[in-house]
Amino acid sequence: MAIYYRKLMDTFWSEYIWLPPNTTWADIDPDVDTAGVQHADYRHLFYPLPMALVMLLLRYLFEKFWFAPVALSLGIKNTRPKHAPENQVLEKAYTLSKRWKHKQIQGLAKQLDMSERQVERWLRLRKGQNKPSTLIKFCENSWRCLYYVFSFIYGITILWNKPWLWNINECWTGFPHQSVTEDVWWYYMISMSFYWSLCVSQFFDVKRKDFWQMFIHHIATIVLMCLSWVVNVFRVGTLVLLVHDCADIFLEAAKMAKYSGYQKVCDVIFAVFTVLWITTRLIIFPFWIIRNTWIEAPTLVPMFPAYYIFNSLLVLLLVLHCFWTYLILRIVHNSLNAGQMDGDIRSSSDDYSEDSKSQ
Incomplete structure (x- = not known):
């Protein structure tokens, strides 16, 4: 394995690739004056x-x-946005995708007996939790x-x-x-x-x-x-x-x-x-x-x-x-x-x- 690694390194650091013609690594050796x-x-x-x-x-x-x-x-406050209410269904959906299409919002609203506006508000609050102050x-x-x-x-x-x-x-x-x-x-x-x-x-x-x-x-x-x-x-x-x-x-x-x-x-x-x-x-x-x-x-x-x-x-x-x-x-x-x-x-x-x- 060491042989292949050395061969790979020698190929990668070929003088032909990295140095001008007629120049070798020895010519720019930092230990040589x-x-x-x-x-x-x-x-x-x-x-x-x-x-x-x-x-x-x-x-x-x-x-x-x-x-x-x-x-x-300067009056800058270290305030964080409000946390979204706990909701396992919405949290699971949020974990799978942070961008919900309108049809997905409708489906979640029906499943949880919530209005679309409530679902959208929960999503905004949940996303806001990740934003820094x-x-x-x-x-x-x-x-x-x-x-x-x-x-x-x-x-x-x-x-x-x-x-x-x-x-x-x-x-x-x-x-x-x-x-x-x-x-x-x-x-x-x-x-x-x-x-x-x-x-x-x-x-x-x-x-x-x-x-x-x-x-x-x-x-x-x-x-x-x-x-x-x-x-x-x-x-x-x-x-x-x-x-x-x-x-x-x-x-x-x-x-x-x-x-x-x-x-x-x-x-x-x-x-x-x-x-x-x-x-x-x-x-x-x-x-x-x-x-x-x-x-x-x-x-x-x-x-x-x-x-x-x-x-x-x-x-x-x-x-x-x-x-x-x-x-x-x-x-x-x-x-x-x-x-x-x-x-x-x-x-x-x-x-x-x-x-x-x-x-």
Whole structure:
């Protein structure tokens, strides 16, 4: 069995796939001093796993001792919706399916000698039990906002004197023999630990309509970062991280303002977020980063199969950006009609009123 596993690993990590022509793994061995170049160490990719646990612990401490007290001082209450009355028949039907069609509601009403309205009200209350309080949502958004602020400021700080921030073609100068500086090392490790923590916390956080799209986004980001680290394409990776963190600050801040009752502040922040999102995710990301990796990189370095793997993952992120942009623009359209930002671009999927209208 060990022989087959080794053969599979050797095939997967073939130098032909992951490295430029005439380059071997020995050439970028982190334990070998290659003309003063300190290559990225693939063994360090295990560090973000325990760091993710630290990240989850920090989140718990911040939410309990900082975000929650601030939320309570702003008048945000930790109230939960009313519980639905106990009903074994309805509970069993709810367990089988959380979305009931009109015929099913009629059948349950006749079976229990209840009106359709009573059954619908029970379903709304039962779904409401699964929804978190405003306090919980505020704390969740506060943690993410704090992280994105830190990550963006740290990213700008360490990249300000890096040549590839001002000339993206510098990402390929000397590739794959590029040294990993200590600041870039921490930038990568902290970012990966955050995304690993999101993969865990997502199953316990507020459930959103784009749950699986967001999960795919986290996994694609982690895979992209891991592979770029192993193959020494981390310079492009730092630019991708920087572009992604910018707009997320304002998204989380807008939600915090909305939960706090500052609707006008929320509207202003959300407008800034929309402009930044479109600028960074649909203009800078595809026309600066992807354009470079697709068009300019082949003229600067010899191409190899991994080139297509990296670009495919970048395009996958772009597709997800387009999906979320559609949701954002829909919110903007509804907000202009309503006179204020109404809803959450990643709102809860357990919304009975929307479900019932569609049936």
